Amino acid sequence: MRRLIAGNWKMNGLISSQAEIEALKGLTGGATCDIVVCPPFTLIDRAVEAVKGSNLVIGAQDCHAQSSGAHTGEISAEMLADLGVRYVILGHSERRVLNGEDDEIVMGKALAAHRAGLISIVCVGETRHERDEARALEVVGEQLRGSVPEGATSRHLVIAYEPVWAIGTGLVPTSEQIEEVHAAIRQMLKERLGDDGHLVKILYGGSVKASNAAVIFGLRNVDGALVGGASLKASEFAGIISAAV
Template sequence: MAATSTSLFSSNLHSLNSQPFSSSLSFRNVHSTLSFPSSKPSRGVVAMAGSGKFFVGGNWKCNGTKDSIRKLVSDLNSATLESDVDVVVAPPFVYIDQVKNSITDRIEISAQNSWVGKGGAFTGEISVEQLKDLGCKWVILGHSERRHVIGENDEFIGKKAVYALSEGLGVIACIGELLQEREAGKTFDVCFQQLKAFADVVPSWDNIVIAYEPVWAIGTGKVATPEQAQEVHAAVRDWLKKNVSAEVSSKTRIIYGGSVNASNSAELAKQEDIDGFLVGGASLKGPEFATIINSVTSKKVVA
């Protein structure tokens, strides 16, 4: 059994940008044994809590040691950050408590994932209640590495979002297409399908930030041009207007992720519908992450 699992993981990891994920992994049995908040309210429930601030999240993924994270937190604590930016970092689970207890209150804590319901006999999972106990305010859900490496599907991700929101966590809801889906002209179809999976179940968009992450640009060094990113962000906002409400469309922040760094963040930030970033590798370097956060000044210049 262990050999089969290892083989599946390796196959998924190496094929991430080469072919659409097709896995025998299924969460239907899990779905059938868990209960979730029932039907959502009508479309009349709209986002009223959006601060409108630029939003920058740092996803540290499966990186770091106690010592390296101590240094990173020290760098962030000493950095001068623009005041009108919401800043969030997502450490590995095992370092959340360390970061929460040492980082400036200016920066909030996110988890990189959460379990789909209440805790219990779910080996290796972390519940929303446990995350709240550690001081987390946000959780990243639907990241491409969860979708295409671990095998989570739209339905499962949507249920995770419902539960996290019901317990008071904000959700960074990730969407994005594979390289061959972009080349086949399916970027909008894929993103809209992933958006619909959230829209069909969430009761409110008050505490949701959408992160568009083209899979082909994550960790590859490739990045969508500012124009390519803006095109998708504008389409996502239009989809929200047509399928949720005009108010949700205007108030929901849509951030970009995909090899964002200090060199390209300013140009990306100038785009009208880019409301911030979800940063991977560059968020592990305190000074560079601070530069990305402060790219909000480019947005101000354009405005």
């Protein structure tokens, strides 16, 4: 399966940060994996123009469930598609926790993304407390069942496993822990989608960097990565992409 490496810039980046995307184009010209950069909404239009003719594509960090209407401050999936966006991150733990998004909200957004022709990167993952209580597989299973809509297929769905306690902390689960959760996700996808469940990419996210990427990509059922802080600098992100080859 062709790997997917997605960079989530979160609430980082000014117009001057466009230089990092330009630099990344020069560093990843021969990459054999799919590469997505998800900048803040303010930079998407410029980023789409910047990556034309390259192997980079642009994603977004969220969308609204409705296509239009009285939703001040929100962005619809159709608006993103209109700009040339290809992917959208949904259900990131920061939005689940800080914005109160539950599985039903995430599923509504996934339906909207599919309606607009976008590929959803649906995030799931347990907290440290849930991990310590040996509930990681239970929590991830509940999120997966509640967030992935009926009719989903590998053409417009990616799953990202991001243990909440590893995001931005420098902590990384053991290889055995990552493989256990990814194997469980794969089994759930096969039960839900049949044979097509084999084809859905499952990304790992949580303190991925150039120094540990090769080990992570060598694990079973790890089809790529959702990268946070390390995607902000082209040189570091390119190192992760190189490890995926």
